Amino acid sequence: QVHLVESGGGSVQAGGSLTLSCVASGDTSSLYCVSWFRQAPGKEREGVANIWTAGRSTEYADSVKGRFTLSADNAANTLYLKMNNLKSEDTATYYCAASRTLRGCRSATTGNGDEYAYWGQGTQVTVSP
Numbered sequence: 001q002v003h004l005v006e007s008g009g010g011s012v013q014a015g016g017s018l019t020l021s022c023v024a025s026g027d028t029s030s031l032y033c034v035s036w037f038r039q040a041p042g043k044e045r046e047g048v049a050n051i052w053t054a055g056r057s058t059e060y061a062d063s064v065k066g067r068f069t070l071s072a073d074n075a076a077n078t079l080y081l082k083m084n085n086l087k088s089e090d091t092a093t094y095y096c097a098a099s100r101t102l103r104g105c106r107s108a109t110t111g112n113g114d115e116y117a118y119w120g121q122g123t124q125v126t127v128s129p
Contacts, residue, residue, distance in 0.1 A: 009123030
């Protein structure tokens with residue numbers, strides 16, 4: 001089992017920044033990747049960013065490339081999502097999720113995460129114009 005806890009959400013004005021954190025505990029050695037997803041009201045959940053546990057390579061959805069950056073503190077089992085130049089369309093509930101399957105991870109930034117086994121409770125990000 002893997003337990004994920006997000007924090008760091010809040011309200012900012014457009015152009016502002018926030019950093020989300022995801023602390024993982026449990027059998028994290030079994031994971032292929034840890035990702036961030038988001039879901040806005042009335043919209044489908046979408047992948048935002050992904051980090052592979054082996055090699056630590058990162059991937060981003062086109063909508064956030066150049067604005068969002070992943071980083072990890074391995075000793076603290078914590079993944080960070082630094083979000084710069086936030087836009088109103090970034091408003092959503094952000095979820096940290098982890099996958100034990102390669103297939104799930106391969107669609108991290110293009111899919112909706114249905115194949116991910118572990119999810120955090122979510123943290124709200126609101127960007128005002």
